Amino acid sequence: MDLELNSNLINDFNNNGFLILDKFIDKEYLERLRGRFEPLFKGEFETGIEPDEWNWKFGKDPEDVTRQICNAWKADTLIRELVCHKVVGECCARLMNWNGSRLIQDNVLWKPPGGKSLGFHQDAAYDDWIIPQTMTTCWMSLDDTSKKTGTLEYIMGSHKWGLQPPKGEFHSPDDYKKELNKFVKKNNKQIEISYVEIPAGGAAFHHGYTWHGSGVNNSKNHRRSIVSHCVPHDAKFHPTNTGGTAKIYKKYKKDDSNEMDSKFFPLLWDGNLN
Numbered sequence: 001m002d003l004e005l006n007s008n009l010i011n012d013f014n015n016n017g018f019l020i021l022d023k024f025i026d027k028e029y030l031e032r033l034r035g036r037f038e039p040l041f042k043g044e045f046e047t048g049i050e051p052d053e054w055n056w057k058f059g060k061d062p063e064d065v066t067r068q069i070c071n072a073w074k075a076d077t078l079i080r081e082l083v084c085h086k087v088v089g090e091c092c093a094r095l096m097n098w099n100g101s102r103l104i105q106d107n108v109l110w111k112p113p114g115g116k117s118l119g120f121h122q123d124a125a126y127d128d129w130i131i132p133q134t135m136t137t138c139w140m141s142l143d144d145t146s147k148k149t150g151t152l153e154y155i156m157g158s159h160k161w162g163l164q165p166p167k168g169e170f171h172s173p174d175d176y177k178k179e180l181n182k183f184v185k186k187n188n189k190q191i192e193i194s195y196v197e198i199p200a201g202g203a204a205f206h207h208g209y210t211w212h213g214s215g216v217n218n219s220k221n222h223r224r225s226i227v228s229h230c231v232p233h234d235a236k237f238h239p240t241n242t243g244g245t246a247k248i249y250k251k252y253k254k255d256d257s258n259e260m261d262s263k264f265f266p267l268l269w270d271g272n273l274n
């Protein structure tokens with residue numbers, strides 16, 4: 001994995017709120033990464049450590065939903081290598097003009113043929129328990145994606161619309177654009193959608209305020225992606241806030257400190273890690 005960010009790419013990110021790249025993960029890595037999905041969703045964890053969230057289990061849950069695991073890096077060393085890669089950290093930091101970045105959470109997402117949608121949202125809305133309340137996401141695709149496979153969709157320029165408190169269903173909502181449309185109507189905004197249509201091994205980065213979601217997978221192919229959600233390397237716990245995903249992740253806060261422990265929120269890049 002190697003990417004030189006130039007000022008044109010950084011300008012695109014600043015203008016649009018996202019950056020879509022056809023090539024990011026080395027091709028020889030892809031088949032090995034795909035091979036980790038089935039054991040993970042069967043609960044076979046290489047390290048013996050369970051991920052923090054695990055919303056779908058083989059044989060127990062409906063076939064037509066998008067399967068998600070959060071913090072698979074704790075369970076699997078190959079996933080860890082990817083989501084904690086210094087290039088991921090460096091790109092997230094440089095795009096956001098941070099001095100460094102750490103992983104707040106990863107996602108392993110598997111949208112099978114017929115797999116349902118994920119509701120439009122803003123990632124940073126879920127981390128009011130972090131100071132500063134921000135995020136950058138690196139979404140890496142293991143499959144060729146298109147509108148038909150229910151790929152990720154971005155609303156152009158929506159990172160400039162401010163941050164709304166999280167609302168609505170994330171998994172399989174009846175109308176995955178409901179919250180977006182409500183906001184747009186109320187605030188008199190225009191929607192311009194960009195579909196992340198990339199080959200396997202490509203990636204997309206987005207700002208924590210960018211509205212995004214994804215539709216049903218209407219193709220015969222699986223749509224698998226692995227995601228690193230990053231915050232600034234010197235982010236701290238908010239001493240009191242408990243919104244969003246705090247009930248799952250704030251348990252890693254020590255009583256007497258607001259520091260984020262790198263054992264639970266790995267440091268990816270701090271400007272000195274080459």
Ligand SMILES: O=C(O)CCC(=O)C(=O)O
Nearest residue numbers: 109118137139152214227
């Ligand atoms: O893969 C998707 O459809 C949604 C991913 C997402 O919400 C994210 O990476 O922040």
